[in-house]
Amino acid sequence: MTAPTHQNWLQLKHDSETGIETQHAHFKGRAYDPHWHETYVIGFTETGVQQFDCRHQTHTSLQGGCFLLEPGDLHDGRAPCEEGFTYRSLYIPKDWLTHQISQLFEARPDHFELTFSRTLSTDKRLAAATSSAFLAKHLGDPKIVQEGCLDHMIHNLTHHMAWRQKRYAPNGHHLAYRIRDYLNDHLETDIVVQDIADEFGYDRFQINRAFKTAFGVTPHLYLVRTRLARARTLLAQGRSANAVAHSLCFSDQSHLGRWFKRAYRLTPAAYQKCCTPQP
Structure with a gap:
């Protein structure tokens, strides 16, 4: 396409x-x-x-x-x-x-x-x-x-x-890698940083600082980008853009579309069309 x-x-x-x-x-x-x-x-x-x-x-x-x-x-x-x-x-x-x-x-x-x-x-x-x-x-x-x-x-x-x-947490970054695993396990849950802080017993500032030191991005951006990568996989499998947006906690299909196009230069619908076998 x-x-x-x-x-x-x-x-x-x-x-x-x-x-x-x-x-x-x-x-x-x-x-x-x-x-x-x-x-x-x-x-x-x-x-x-x-x-x-x-x-x-x-x-x-x-x-x-x-x-x-x-x-x-x-x-x-x-x-x-x-x-x-x-x-x-x-x-x-x-x-x-x-x-x-x-x-x-x-x-x-x-x-x-x-x-x-x-x-x-x-x-x-x-x-x-x-x-x-x-x-x-x-x-x-x-x-x-x-x-x-x-x-x-x-x-x-x-x-x-x-x-x-396989990548394991290096010394000094155990908290950041535990947070990353927590985020990967909650791609389909509408969480906030305060939920992570409550889970691990730290305040939001400590969570953000530890994660950004280890991975160079905030937990929020990591979660959004991981959801976008997963959205690409799900769309290729035939899931509708609306269902993908809902399952990955985007507010609606348009919200997913704005983030998706900035990352991949295609709308979810255009990307999915590329993945659909043509007769």
Whole structure:
């Protein structure tokens, strides 16, 4: 689907069998507000210069360069140059990629998860493999072609990935990680920070300070962005925008729509249309 606005455009397709999404887009100026995904994001900058903040750093992706994001990586997007930038990316479900990578190893370590060694890469082989995988999936090539291209991309991706011990609370951040788990468990409950303070026996200021020190955002923004990522998943599964808004504690469908469009540059209805198989 194409959504042109002020010389910006976006095309997104969703594969219901694998859950993989492909996105081809061009933006000038500010592209996205800070957000994150429940998927891995593997893409490359096709033209122009793309800039985004992620992991407490500003990253600049030049033409032909790849960008690699993990689930939960907070990032935004903007064009530092007047001509803007164009990119192609694949959004790959965590379980699907972990399963595919695991098949390349004789043994998979317990209590570990896949991580990217760097956010940006200038590996030309990875860029070429990612481009081929994107085109095969986005253009709907025969399944055996899609499979071969994805396998080739994953093979090149292994040079940029490692097993990392699953994230546990580091010393000094136990409270913040307990709060994060509490928020993740209450995505469908209309809670406020005072509820968290009552749960853990601290005041609201201590809760906000501890959480922001550990994660760089307030509990409120973390909860909203996690709900948006979950909304994207639920919409792709066929849930109506109204039902998703209600279940994730947005006041109504319009409220969800305003936040969703700022993060993903699509309305919930437009995104869901991209996820609906066409006859």
